Amino acid sequence: MKYGRHIILLILIAGPASARLGAQSQSLQVEREGATLRVSTPHFTLLEGKPLEQLHNGASVTYVFELTLTPQEENAPVVRVKERFIFSFDLWEEKFSVVQQDSAGRSASQMTAAAAVAWCLDNMQVATRSVTPDKPFVIKLECWIAADGSESGSQNNSSLTLAGLVDVFSRKGRNPPPRWLAVAGPVRLTDLKTKGKPKT
Amino acid sequence: MRLGMKNIILLTTLLVPLWPVRSLADDQKPDANVNSKYEVESVEITGVAQSKVSQALRDDIQKLVGEKYSSEAADVLARRMRKELPNYSITVKAEKGDKPERLKVVFEAERNWWKRFDIKVPPVVYHSKEGLSGTLELPIDIGPNVFTFGFVNTADPLLERNAGFRFRYEHKKVGTDRLQLRLDFDTTHQMWNPATEAALAQVPDVPGVYRSRQTFAPSMSVIPFRDLKLTVGTSFDRFETQYPTTHTETAYAGTAGIQYRHNWESADGVRQRIRATYDLRTATRTLDSDFVYTRHFWSADYTLGRGRNQVGAHFQAGLETGRAPLFDRYSLGNSYTLRGWNKFDVAPLGGDRMAHGSLDYRFRPFEVFYDVGAVWDTGQKTRARHSLGFGLSFHNGGFVSLAFPVRLDHVAPVFMLGFRY
Numbered sequence: 001m002k003y004g005r006h007i008i009l010l011i012l013i014a015g016p017a018s019a020r021l022g023a024q025s026q027s028l029q030v031e032r033e034g035a036t037l038r039v040s041t042p043h044f045t046l047l048e049g050k051p052l053e054q055l056h057n058g059a060s061v062t063y064v065f066e067l068t069l070t071p072q073e074e075n076a077p078v079v080r081v082k083e084r085f086i087f088s089f090d091l092w093e094e095k096f097s098v099v100q101q102d103s104a105g106r107s108a109s110q111m112t113a114a115a116a117v118a119w120c121l122d123n124m125q126v127a128t129r130s131v132t133p134d135k136p137f138v139i140k141l142e143c144w145i146a147a148d149g150s151e152s153g154s155q156n157n158s159s160l161t162l163a164g165l166v167d168v169f170s171r172k173g174r175n176p177p178p179r180w181l182a183v184a185g186p187v188r189l190t191d192l193k194t195k196g197k198p199k200t
Numbered sequence: 201m202r203l204g205m206k207n208i209i210l211l212t213t214l215l216v217p218l219w220p221v222r223s224l225a226d227d228q229k230p231d232a233n234v235n236s237k238y239e240v241e242s243v244e245i246t247g248v249a250q251s252k253v254s255q256a257l258r259d260d261i262q263k264l265v266g267e268k269y270s271s272e273a274a275d276v277l278a279r280r281m282r283k284e285l286p287n288y289s290i291t292v293k294a295e296k297g298d299k300p301e302r303l304k305v306v307f308e309a310e311r312n313w314w315k316r317f318d319i320k321v322p323p324v325v326y327h328s329k330e331g332l333s334g335t336l337e338l339p340i341d342i343g344p345n346v347f348t349f350g351f352v353n354t355a356d357p358l359l360e361r362n363a364g365f366r367f368r369y370e371h372k373k374v375g376t377d378r379l380q381l382r383l384d385f386d387t388t389h390q391m392w393n394p395a396t397e398a399a400l401a402q403v404p405d406v407p408g409v410y411r412s413r414q415t416f417a418p419s420m421s422v423i424p425f426r427d428l429k430l431t432v433g434t435s436f437d438r439f440e441t442q443y444p445t446t447h448t449e450t451a452y453a454g455t456a457g458i459q460y461r462h463n464w465e466s467a468d469g470v471r472q473r474i475r476a477t478y479d480l481r482t483a484t485r486t487l488d489s490d491f492v493y494t495r496h497f498w499s500a501d502y503t504l505g506r507g508r509n510q511v512g513a514h515f516q517a518g519l520e521t522g523r524a525p526l527f528d529r530y531s532l533g534n535s536y537t538l539r540g541w542n543k544f545d546v547a548p549l550g551g552d553r554m555a556h557g558s559l560d561y562r563f564r565p566f567e568v569f570y571d572v573g574a575v576w577d578t579g580q581k582t583r584a585r586h587s588l589g590f591g592l593s594f595h596n597g598g599f600v601s602l603a604f605p606v607r608l609d610h611v612a613p614v615f616m617l618g619f620r621y
Contacts, residue, residue, distance in 0.1 A: 058294025058303065059271045060233045086232040088271075091296055091303060097234035109234055 028141055028184035032192040037126040039067065039141055040118060041182045047087070047096070047113040049178070051145060055089035055096070062086050062101065062146040067124050072136040072186040079130050084146060085120045128189055136186035143180040233271045240264045240305055241297035245281075247288070247309035249344075251377040254284055255426040256463055261307065269294060269303050278307060285309055311341070323356070325535045325618035329542040330355045333535075334618075335366070344373035352388065356534045359396055359526055359543065359550050360409075364388030378424065382433075384417040395544035396526075406549045407491070407525045410439035410449070419455065431457040435481065439525065451525050452487035456480045471505040481528065493522025510562040520552035530554035532573045532585075535616045539571050540587035540603030542614070551575040553582075567593045567601065591616075 029040045051061045063085050068077035084101040090109065096116040097109035100123055108119045121141075131137055243261050245253060257280050264273065274292045281290045288309040297304045324334035337350035350366035364387050371381040392409045400408055419433025437451040457479045465471045482494040499516040516537070518530045529550030533543030537556050556573030568590045574582045591601025597619045604613050 057292065058233070058235050058269065058305075059275070059292070088233040088235060090234045091294060092238065092301055099232040101232070107232075 028139060028182040030139055030184045030187060030192055032128070032189065032194045035128055037069075037128055037139070037192070039121050039124065039126075039139065039182075039184070041121070041141065042114075044117050044141075044143075044180060044182060045113075046117055046143060046180060051087075051178075052113075055087060056091075058089070058091055060086050060088045063120070064144055064146050065120055065124055066142045067126055068140050068142075069126060069131060070138050070140070071132070072138060077140075078137075079126055081124055081126050083120070083124055085123075087116060131189055133189040136188050138183060138185035139187070140184075141180075141182045145178065233269070235269045235271070235294060235303060238269050238297075238301055238303045240267055240269050241299055241302035242304050244304065244306045245309065246306060247311070248285060249373065249377050251423065251426070252285060253281065254463065256465065257281060257284060264305055269305070274305055274307075281307060281309070287311060323354075323618065323620040325356050325616060325620065327356060327535050328615040329544075330534065337366070344371055346370040346372065352386070356536075359393070359529065359531050359548070361391040361393075362386075362388040362413075363391070374420075378422060380421040380423070382419050382421065384415065384419075386413075386415040388413050393544050393548065395548040399548040403549060405523070406529075407449075407523065408441055408443045409526065410441045413437060413439040413527065417455070427460055427462045429457075429459040431455070431459075434487070436487075437525070437527070439527075449490045449525070450488070451483045451491040451493075451528070452489035453481045453483035454487065455482075469506055471503075471510075473501070473503045475499070475501040483522070483524075491523060491525055493520055493524040493528070495520045495524060495528050508564045512558075512560045512562075514558040514560075516554070516556045518554040524552065526550065530575050532556055532575045535618065536620070537571065538573045538585055538587055538605075539569065539589050539601065539616065540605040540614050541585055546585060547575045551577045551580075553578060562593060565592045565594050567591050567599075569601075569603075571603075 027041070029042075031038050031040075046063060047055065054061050065083050065085065067079075067081045069079040070077040086099045086101055088097050088099075089095075090097055093110060095110045096113055097107065098111070098116050098119055099105060099107040100120075106123060108116075111119060126139075243264050245258070245261065250258065257277065260280075261277050264270075264277075267273075271292075271294070274294070278290045278292045282288070288311055291308045291310070293306045293308055295304045295306060296302075324332075326332050333354035333356040335350055335352040335354060337348050339346050339348040346369070348366070348368040348370070350368070351364075352366050353361070353363040355361035367385045369381075369383045373379070374381050389412050390410060397409060400406060415435060415437050417433060417435040419431050421429055421431040423429050433455045435451075435453045435455050437453075438448055439451075441447055441449050458477065460476045461474065463471070463473045477497075477499045479497040480495070483489040483491050485492060496519045497516070498518070499514075501512065501514045503510055503512040505511075520528070520530070526549070529552060531543045531547060531550040532538040532554060533541035533546040537558075538546060554573070554575045556571070558569060558571045560567055560569035569588070571587045571589075572584055574584045576582045586606035587603050588606060589601050589603030591599060593599045593601075599620065600617045602613050602615055604611055
C-alpha cells in the first residue's frame with residue numbers, strides 16, 4: 001500500500017499522544033448551588049500509581065486542587081480557588097482520610113477513594129458573583145501533588161562518584177509529577193442545573 | 201546615625217511581615233495522617249546489613265517503637281538513612297502490626313543497580329607545591345564481596361609520588377557482619393623530589409630511593425561492637441632500589457590496628473564525634489624481610505558542633521624503631537598536616553619520630569585552622585613548626601583553602617583544593 005508506512009507512523013505518533021491527552025483531561029460536571037458552584041468529576045482517578053503506593057505505605061500525600069473560571073472571550077480567569085488536601089490511608093480500616101490544609105482544618109475519614117476525591121471537590125466552593133450570568137465561561141479543575149522535599153534517592157550523596165553525577169544530571173530528566181485536568185464549558189450560569197439550597 | 205523611636209517602630213512594622221511565619225495549617229500537618237492514632241509496634245531495616253547504618257540512627261529508629269506513628273518522623277529518619285547510604289534508595293513502609301491497631305515500620309533499602317559498578321574518586325587534591333594527587337576506583341559489589349580496581353597517582357601522603365594500579369578485594373561478612381576480610385594489591389612506579397635525592401646523599405643511613413614498588417597486604421578485621429574495629433594482617437612490600445645498583449629489597453611486616461569512632465548528639469543539639477586509631481607495623485626477619493623495623497602510629501580527632509558552628513581538635517604521633525624504607529618514614533607538610541609548609545622544606549627525608557596537632561573552627565562552610573607539628577630523627581633536636589590558614593569546607597568533602605607557614609622569612613602561602621572524605 002502506498003501510504004501504509006505513513007499511516008503506521010501516524011498511528012505510532014498519534015496513538016500515545018491521544019492516550020496521554022485522554023488520561024490527563026476529563027470532563028467536569030458543574031452545578032449551581034445558590035451563589036456558589038459545585039463541581040464533580042466521577043472518573044477523576046487521583047489515587048493510583050505511585051501516590052497510591054505511598055498512601056498504602058502509611059505516608060501522607062498532599063494534593064493541590066485549583067479551580068478557575070475564565071470567561072470564554074478572555075484569557076485570564078476571573079475566579080481562582082486553590083485548596084490543599086492531605087490524604088492518608090488508614091492501614092487497619094483500609095479507608096481513606098482527608099484533611100483540608102487551611103485554618104478551618106476540615107477533615108473526613110472512612111472513605112473510599114472516589115468518596116475522598118468527591119469530598120475534596122465538595123469543599124471547593126466557587127462564588128459566582130464575579131461571573132456575568134448570560135456570558136459563557138470555562139471552568140477548569142487542575143490537580144497536582146504538592147512537593148514535600150522528601151524525594152527518595154541520594155540527593156545528599158556525600159561522595160564524588162559517577163552515580164552521584166548521574167543522579168545530579170538525571171534529576172532534570174525525571175518525569176514531572178502527575179497533573180490531572182478536567183474542563184467544563186463553555187457554559188452560562190443561567191444554563192446550569194441548580195442543586196437546591198446552599199449548605200451552611 | 202541616630203534612630204528615633206518613630207523610625208524603629210516604622211522599621212519593625214516593615215520587617216515583621218517579612219519574617220517567615222509557619223502557618224497554622226503547616227503545624228497541623230503532623231496530625232493529618234490518619235495512622236497517627238496507631239502505636240508503632242516494631243521497626244525493621246531491610247535490604248542492607250545493620251552494620252552499614254550508624255548506631256545513632258539505629259537507636260533513633262528504635263525510638264519509634266511505643267510512640268504514635270508519625271510519617272513525618274519516619275521521613276526524617278529515612279532522609280538520614282539516605283545520607284548514610286548514598287548508594288541505596290530508601291523507602292519507608294508502615295504495615296499492620298501483629299497486634300490489632302499497631303503498626304510495623306519498615307525502612308527498606310534497595311541498592312541502586314547503576315551504583316553497583318560505580319566509579320569512585322577518593323581524595324583528589326591539588327596542592328600548589330605538590331601538584332595534583334588523586335585516585336580513581338571502580339568497586340564492583342557482588343553480595344558481601346567488593347572487588348575494587350583503581351588507578352592511583354598521588355604525591356600528598358608520602359615523600360614519593362606514586363603512579364600505578366590498585367586492586368582490592370573485601371569480604372564484608374565472613375560468616376557474620378563482625379568479621380571482614382581484605383586483600384590489597386598495589387603496583388606503582390615512584391618519582392622523587394630532587395630535594396629528597398639531594399638529602400639522601402648527605403644522610404647515607406636513610407635507605408635509598410626505589411623506582412617501583414609492589415604491595416600485597418591481606419588482613420582480617422573483627423568488629424566486636426559497632427564503634428570498634430580490630431585488624432590484624434601482613435604487608436608484603438617489594439621494591440626495586442636504584443642505588444648503588446638496581447636490586448630488589450623487601451619489607452615484610454605483620455600489621456595490627458585498632459579503630460574507635462563514636463558520634464552522639466544531645467537533646468539540645470550538641471554534636472560530638474570522636475575518632476581514635478592505632479596502627480602497628482613490624483617488619484621482621486621471621487617473615488624473611490630485608491628491612492627490620494617497628495612502626496607505631498596514633499591519631500585522635502574530636503569535633504564538637506552545635507548548629508552551624510563546629511570546633512575540631514586533631515592529634516597524631518608516630519614512632520619508629522629500626523631502619524624503615526622511605527615509604528614508612530613520617531612526613532609533615534601536605535594537604536592535611538602542617539598546611540602551608542612544603543614537606544620537602546620541613547624534612548625532605550621525613551623522620552622516624554613525628555607529632556602533629558591541629559585546631560579548626562567552622563561556621564557553615566567557612567573554616568580557619570591552626571597546625572603545629574614536628575618530624576625528626578632519633579637523637580636530633582626537634583623543631584616545632586606552625587601554620588595558619590582559612591578556607592571553605594563543604595559537607596560533601598569539597599574544600600578550598602589557603603595556608604601560611606608561620607615563619608619570619610619567605611612566607612609563601614600554599615593553595616589547596618579538592619575533595620576528601
